[in-house]
Amino acid sequence: MHPLKGILLKLVAVSCFIVMSSLIKASTPHVPAGEAVFFRSFCSLPIIVGWLAARGDLSTGMRVANPMAHVWRGFIGTTSMGCGFAALAFLPLPEVTALGYTMPLLVVVFAAMFLGEKVGIFRIGAVVLGLCGVMVVLEPRVTTLGGDMVEITQAAGALLVLFGATCGALAQVHIRNMVKTEQTSAIVFWFSITATAMSLLTIPFGWVMPTPFEATALICAGLVGGVGQIFLTSSYRFADASLVAPFDYASMLFALLIGYFAFGEVPTAQMLIGAAIIIAAGVIILIRERQLGLQRAKAQQSKTP
Known part of the structure; x- marks a missing residue:
């Protein structure tokens, strides 16, 4: 384990995802x-395929035990991504980031x-x-639902x-079941495939040049999203998930900086207070999950062989 390396990789991954969101916005x-x-x-596929090939996991990444599990993960994950991208057209980047912490x-x-x-x-x-x-x-x-357009x-x-956060949470819970039969490399690879295919179904709703x-x-x-996925996955190879997970919230700092300098978005005090409360709740949950994980590990070690 190399905790510092894991943390640095996680911060790079988080910054990649915020840059990705900024480019989408x-x-x-x-x-x-x-x-x-x-x-x-589609554009992240070459990055992911190259990474799997470099690790010698390409054949593993293409191997599927439960195809329908990947289809379901692709559907709810693609829906989550689409909702998040659509929201970027209407809301400041920091606000989308804060609400995503749900x-x-x-x-x-x-x-x-x-x-x-x-x-x-x-x-x-x-x-x-x-x-x-x-x-x-x-x-x-x-409170402004009755206001202007x-x-x-x-x-x-x-x-x-x-709604996107809800779909994303369902996807994460689904992945907890998938990892019992599917390799992580397969989940990452086939999500890119299914998301690419499912996004094509939206062509009749008005794609543009x-x-x-x-x-x-x-x-x-x-x-950038493909690179971020690689750094994210790699960060968990060098440090415990409970250690690097809280650094997800560094995305708020990146979102505030990019939102201000790239889009001229100035967050309100109320939005910052709400974001701070959401982040505090998330950190509390992470701390508790870490405690429960340690307790489960001790209980497992104490079992009679």
Whole structure:
């Protein structure tokens, strides 16, 4: 284990994903979300295939034990990605990032519902705290539903982020089941394949010819997203998941900086307060998950052979 290396890799991965979102945001005023999903997924394939080949995992990455599990993971994952990309056209980058932090909160809920995981009062309290933070961020959008078209589209953008986070949480819970029969390399590879194929189904809903700038941004988004996926996966090879997971929240700092300097977005105090509450809840859950993981490990070690 090399904890510092794992943390650095995770920070690079997080920065890659924020840059990817920024590139998508630069094109979304004209390019539909489904088309953006296609570029993100298709252009990341050469990066992922090259990485698997370099590791000697290409044959493993193509091997599938349960095809329908990959189809289902592709459907809900692609839906999550599409909703997130669509929301970038309506909301500031930091706000989309903050509302996206709802995902780990919902994972706790869905894991209890669908996997039968026991959730104690500690994590329930953290989820409630996080949802309060979500309401703080959402409040300006909800109270302006009767306003002009800009305010209505911003409210729709917020709902898209939350729906995308819900789908993303379902995907993560589904992956917890998939890893029992599927290799990580196969999950990564086939998600890019299924997301690319499923994004093509949105062609009838109005794809456009991107401008040279938009095409460049979309292609770079796919490449950067593929690189980010590699760094993310690699970070967990050098450090425990419980150690590197909290560094997901560094994305808020990156989002604030890029949002301000690239798009002129100045976050409100209310949005920052809500984001801080959501992040605090997420960190509490991560700390508790780490404690439970250590307890499970001790219990496992104490079992009679």
